[in-house]
Amino acid sequence: MTALVIAEHDNNSLKGATLNTVTAAAQCGGEVHVLVAGSNAAEAAKQAAQIAGVTKVLHADAPHLGDGLAENLAAQVLAVAAGYSHILFPATASGKNVAPRVAAKLDVAQVSDITKVESPDTFERPIYAGNAIATVQSTDAVKVITVRTTGFDAAPATGGSAAVESVPAVADAGISSFVGREVTKSDRPELTAAKIIVSGGRALGSAEKFNELLTPLADKLGAALGASRAAVDAGYAPNDWQVGQTGKIVAPQLYIACGISGAIQHLAGMKDSKVIVAINKDPEAPIFSVADYGLEADIFTAVPELVKLL
Structure with missing residues (x-):
């Protein structure tokens, strides 16, 4: 069994949610690979290779992958999905946008917002606003999962020495375009x-x-x-x-x-x-x-x- 974590990044550095998702992936058993899809994102791929527990980093680089458009990122995930038993996304706005597309194309049921890995096919997730915990078992060949990052400790950002492998970037889907981003700037922590x-x-x-x-x-x-x-x-x-x-x-x-x-x-x-x-x-x-x-x-x-x- 090998798990694939879809890294969240800004093309220059990884976001913290990726580290928590790597921890969840490691608990699924087997090796952990990370996909870094972006534009001029070699630095982010280098950081992913240093995460403790990661054995391989897949790096797909193209201008149309730079802004994280869900259609293009989902297509890139599907292009490398063969051979993976688990595909994990952070349960962030980006992860929740891409994961359902991947699950639908693979014709599997998505397991959302997990907070604990019981076994490679069994997970816990909160329901009813956290007032109850559901234990979910998936019999699908590929588990597409979103990870509630607060449920898992962050994997150490250093200590790993994974190989970085370049993979072909998929073509631009052409059905959406990036218009702009308004970022709130603050001296306070995010x-x-x-x-x-x-x-x-x-x-x-x-x-x-x-x-x-x-x-x-x-x-x-x-x-x-x-x-x-x-x-x-x-x-x-x-x-x-x-x-x-x-x-x-x-x-x-x-x-x-x-x-x-x-x-x-x-x-x-x-x-x-x-x-x-x-x-x-x-x-x-x-x-x-x-x-x-x-x-x-x-x-x-x-x-x-x-x-x-x-």
């Missing part, structure tokens, strides 16, 4: 990769209060800022800060929830955090059920005091 997250809820009352209260705390801790869906819907925070089932799934070392009640939708996105601290004046708030440390207090008093102590 939310899904941050080790510390300070998150706020609707109780903050306004965008001004959200920034006034949480920014100093995040600055002190070197943390990323997050928000509940209610806070985002109310306009207190931008969409890309949303943590939850319909936002980003995070698992930092420390998650500080300020004025967040803890709706199921939000808990599904952060309850795998290593340490959860909740500050809320409602003693019945559901967030306390998952918190390692709970402070029953008014956030407008407690947070500034915490900042002073730091």
